Amino acid sequence: MPSGASLGEFGRIRAYFAPLAGPGGLGLIDDAAIVECPPGQRLVVTADAIVAGVHFLPDDPPDLVARKLLRVNLSDLAAMGARPRHYLITTALPRELGDTWIERFAAGLAEDQKEFGVELLGGDSVATTGPAALSLTAIGEVAAGGEIRRSRARPGDVVWVSGTIGDAFLGLAVLRGGHVQLGEAARAYLADRYRLPQPRVALGPSLVGLAHAMLDVSDGLLGDLGHICAASGVAARIAAAALPLSPAAVATGEAAARLAAGGDDYELLFCAPRGATESINQLSRSLGLPVTAIGAIEEGEGVRLIDDGGRDIEIGETGYRHF
Numbered sequence: 001m002p003s004g005a006s007l008g009e010f011g012r013i014r015a016y017f018a019p020l021a022g023p024g025g026l027g028l029i030d031d032a033a034i035v036e037c038p039p040g041q042r043l044v045v046t047a048d049a050i051v052a053g054v055h056f057l058p059d060d061p062p063d064l065v066a067r068k069l070l071r072v073n074l075s076d077l078a079a080m081g082a083r084p085r086h087y088l089i090t091t092a093l094p095r096e097l098g099d100t101w102i103e104r105f106a107a108g109l110a111e112d113q114k115e116f117g118v119e120l121l122g123g124d125s126v127a128t129t130g131p132a133a134l135s136l137t138a139i140g141e142v143a144a145g146g147e148i149r150r151s152r153a154r155p156g157d158v159v160w161v162s163g164t165i166g167d168a169f170l171g172l173a174v175l176r177g178g179h180v181q182l183g184e185a186a187r188a189y190l191a192d193r194y195r196l197p198q199p200r201v202a203l204g205p206s207l208v209g210l211a212h213a214m215l216d217v218s219d220g221l222l223g224d225l226g227h228i229c230a231a232s233g234v235a236a237r238i239a240a241a242a243l244p245l246s247p248a249a250v251a252t253g254e255a256a257a258r259l260a261a262g263g264d265d266y267e268l269l270f271c272a273p274r275g276a277t278e279s280i281n282q283l284s285r286s287l288g289l290p291v292t293a294i295g296a297i298e299e300g301e302g303v304r305l306i307d308d309g310g311r312d313i314e315i316g317e318t319g320y321r322h323f
Helices: 008-020 022-026 062-079 099-116 167-177 185-197 221-232 247-252 275-289
Strands: 041-051 082-092 119-127 135-144 159-163 215-216 235-239 270-271 291-298 302-306
Touching: 008 022, 008 062, 008 099, 008 119, 022 119, 041 062, 062 082, 062 099, 062 135, 062 215, 062 270, 082 099, 099 119, 159 275, 167 185, 167 247, 185 247, 215 221, 221 270, 221 302, 270 275, 275 291
Parallel strands: 082 119, 235 302
Antiparallel strands: 041 135, 082 135, 159 270, 159 291, 215 270, 235 291
8 A cells, every 4th residue: 555545444444443343243344233132131222423622622532532432322321221232333534534543543442342341333434524523323231121211200219420520521621721720630630531431331230120210411410300300290409519529620619500510421310219228329339439319309390409508509501502
């Protein structure tokens, strides 16, 4: 191949993506893949896209872009209580992102395939004159009837969230030059939380039979909890003081309402009966993952954020919106 020449579409597939394919991917030489579904299981399928300048910065490392793309989809599977198994990927890339970019992108996928036990089934690749746009479809499995929906929250349920919230929102600001008052370690921590989400793939399936309703926090805790409330026909009350914040987030001085409306956390937000509290706390300890009770489900509609005196806090925007 002449120096500087591109591998081309099919050369890239053979060199970088075919090695990632599992048995169902058939070596990425056929028009479609084959997926087995064990008896008593259901397939759970989700798709998410990320776009340069919207979900990641154009100069972000390609391996981290790939891992974020995969992880935000694995987070959706976890939110349904499903264990991840397979994925398909579609890339729409500007021509100036050459083979080296693709090689590093595929290396990121390979790293997370090993970590999360998933395999590539196939996909598509096209060129675009616009920003890079990447779409991934993830497939998981859950016991039939065990899937956790958004629409089953009940008055009296406790509202829980995993990990900490607001870090990714702050991390994007750091990457754009903000929060210069923070130390280097805190800035690096927040930036990493934006670039490399941590899908709660162990917690989600473990909540089957415990949680009534669940989703992952992608567009902001308050806005996403509003989706649960709308789907379930209930209201929610959240205590601002109970929101779990990292030391780095606290150091920024940002208001709780602003952090609770920030996106890209990819933590699990779920509602469970009070009788499940001890089981959830034990699960948190066994996984080594903080899970915090932050409020309750009530009769009515909408989401309220309250202060220590029980007074409503002005929320403003509840989360990120594309349109």
